[in-house]
């Protein structure tokens with residue numbers, strides 16, 4: 001049984017982080033360069049961590065499977081990043097950002113972590129501006145803000161519809177600077193396929209070079225995983241095609257606990273599915289809900305009519321109707337389920353009936369077409385490219401899609417997993433968003449973790465490790481891990497079955513969407529838990545991976561990732577089944593109020609579920625970390 | 641007008657560059673892609689073709705892609721001689737089959753340039769771009785050292801213009817489109833972005849000299865003002881930034897000749 005000590009510092013909420021920083025152990029500057037830290041991943045979390053650790057004097061090795069750190073999935077974030085700057089003088093504060101995030105997460109996050117996040121949010125904006133991130137500005141030259149879901153203040157900083165791109169390019173430039181200065185050794189096209197644990201501590205990784213196929217072993221004093229989220233378990237999602245769970249899943253199999261894997265976020269405003277060839281779903285940023293109004297026809301028979309032919313009186317602006325005080329800006333899980341209910345009632349629009357309208361006609365009247373173009377032009381362009389329709393002329397059609405995973409590897413307040421020496425940052429960990437993430441807060445978390453948390457907390461661990469004590473990469477543990485990775489590739493290549501990897505990914509996606517998607521039931525989850533092991537067997541027996549292991553082989557890469565997704569999918573269903581309540585993104589149909597809202601059970605489930613691997617084919621162990629709410633009262637979320 | 645797009649299917653022939661490794665010989669091979677939904681993206685079409693190849697026991701076509709929404713800069717196909725294909729201001733992944741006609745022969749090649757060595761089939765190595773960035777594509781600002789963000793107002797016009805340049809996705813289409821394989825548009829976008837901001841002044845000279853020198857070392861060609869780069873650029877980065885880069889480079893060179901320390905500092909105020 002794993003020990004889950006959250007290591008939350010004692011004392012008043014607002015003092016915890018400050019106090020912790022002064023209590024934490026430091027590494028003597030002269031000793032820093034004797035320590036080597038491996039950072040896997042260079043999205044917002046990984047690049048900010050790698051460059052910060054290098055600037056502090058540690059030797060850093062950074063691995064990414066991409067051809068350049070600038071390609072990380074963070075690049076695709078559109079809408080913005082939150083910070084409690086209160087530049088709008090609208091009553092924002094660190095406490096309010098903390099409170100909104102805790103409430104948005106449906107009271108399933110740790111108070112102390114979230115408060116720290118809100119505190120450092122202001123430093124993130126300073127840091128990014130200093131790096132040259134071209135945030136939107138007002139005419140006076142000061143920074144501009146917009147509103148995002150789940151908040152009644154305007155605290156979101158943005159760079160047109162490409163905030164993630166600009167933040168990542170900022171972090172990438174910091175990483176590039178440290179690589180250029182010889183402080184970070186960067187390895188691109190390098191996929192981590194195993195974690196090496198020596199004497200109970202994380203001490204290295206096994207890497208496959210995606211171009212040559214070469215398997216290499218790397219040892220270090222500590223390992224940082226910042227490898228992003230696992231939403232591609234669903235096959236169709238807003239994630240980049242390459243986003244995967246392999247690093248965290250293999251770390252799980254080496255003993256790191258996986259926390260709340262069933263917490264997935266379904267984003268309300270995505271372009272609906274159009275055909276079975278489809279490879280990804282495209283997000284239409286939440287920022288659009290600032291000016292767009294969401295509606296469905298009141299009458300079923302209107303659903304195939306042109307929207308312009310549906311009279312104002314026959315339109316149901318359902319979010320404004322059900323949630324008058326937050327309206328179109330209610331949180332994502334709430335908005336997604338409401339849209340699903342409209343479609344379930346037979347009022348969905350578009351050929352498939354799985355869609356609702358996001359309408360800008362009022363905004364165009366108010367701001368003019370150019371005003372709307374200024375704010376959202378690139379999003380309207382994307383919509384047009386994909387659907388061949390102009391959102392200036394007719395409302396967008398949108399439907400919810402998988403977008404983010406709140407679950408991830410369990411970490412303590414120091415962002416260290418239960419395997420000492422293994423740190424997990426960004427979307428790959430489970431820490432800050434509870435059961436539902438508010439918009440514009442993943443970018444905030446990734447950069448908070450990398451720039452402002454890990455630089456302190458890694459030192460606390462390293463100070464307890466003797467300089468020069470890291471094991472040699474020639475040791476038995478390294479060899480065994482490298483051999484198992486090679487054996488796995490060989491198994492995939494030797495199966496020579498009938499089905500391409502994509503066949504299994506699609507099948508997995510459908511099982512997960514049907515049974516572990518926006519609405520879950522005991523029955524459905526139980527049936528998924530029957531289907532998934534069968535799918536795993538089918539994969540092992542009939543997958544077809546052409547080519548060889550010693551060249552660029554995209555089918556082989558994909559095979560490993562999909563094999564991991566199938567296993568992770570099973571754990572997600574198991575977690576969803578055992579969490580007999582509804583909270584945030586986890587909606588169990590059996591647990592709801594009469595009006596369809598989530599019914600939490602704080603008594604029985606006011607905790608983190610952290611799953612521990614028990615060996616192949618064995619049921620994993622469900623460990624529990626109680627969530628002690630000292631400062632906020634757990635209450636029913638109300639956005640009405 | 642719900643779902644205005646037509647769904648009459650089309651069939652095309654793909655003439656694809658196949659090359660199993662950097663040292664092997666490459667050649668075009670024809671593949672037929674039948675009954676395609678015109679709302680399919682070009683890359684989704686390749687996915688389907690690849691699954692068919694796999695089923696036939698052939699190696700699928702290697703191509704680079706990730707976000708599939710025009711922002712990561714990974715996709716890099718030259719389609720019918722045009723980097724990123726026929727559309728203007730879009731990346732390969734934003735190309736839809738509705739841009740083609742039934743019966744078309746579509747020629748698909750990698751982004752070709754000496755500084756982008758071929759890895760396999762349609763995949764090339766753009767590490768040279770990272771090298772240029774590592775030489776100077778940054779503002780030095782260690783975490784924890786930043787002043788209050790609103791302490792330094794930036795005129796909206798400058799911020800907007802910086803953002804125009806900062807949108808570069810680092811795809812390399814500009815290089816592939818240029819007969820000299822010059823990387824000037826890419827470099828000018830970064831130099832323009834950082835040089836337009838007050839934060840970027842301190843390292844302005846050093847940055848431009850280091851980036852341009854590394855560009856030369858990495859084997860990119862010279863710019864002869866043909867502007868094929870802007871035409872192919874998925875973010876329509878303007879070639880005005882190249883003129884700006886040239887001015888910056890010239891004045892930085894002059895300053896560093898008279899005052900060598902300028903090459904290692906900003907010199908912006910001189």
Ligand SMILES: Cc1cc2nc3c(=O)[nH]c(=O)nc-3n(C[C@H](O)[C@H](O)[C@H](O)COP(=O)(O)OP(=O)(O)OC[C@H]3O[C@@H](n4cnc5c(N)ncnc54)[C@H](O)[C@@H]3O)c2cc1C
Nearest residue numbers: 041042043044045074079080192228426427440441442443
């Ligand atoms: C379309 C879209 C829009 C979004 N918009 C917003 C928004 O407006 N605001 C907001 O706050 N959040 C937004 N998000 C969420 C946010 O973008 C992500 O949660 C966040 O960027 C994740 O950052 P990360 O650093 O944790 O991981 P990523 O950016 O996903 O980076 C992962 C890194 O890990 C590497 N990697 C992964 N696996 C391996 C492996 N096995 N071996 C080696 N390397 C590996 C990759 O190469 C990459 O460098 C959005 C998400 C999507 C999908």
Ligand code: SF4
Nearest residue numbers: 808809811812814873
């Ligand atoms: S300038 Fe344009 S074409 Fe060149 S790398 Fe940047 S985005 Fe691509």
Ligand code: FES
Nearest residue numbers: 706708713715733
């Ligand atoms: S795949 Fe990301 S830009 Fe085309």
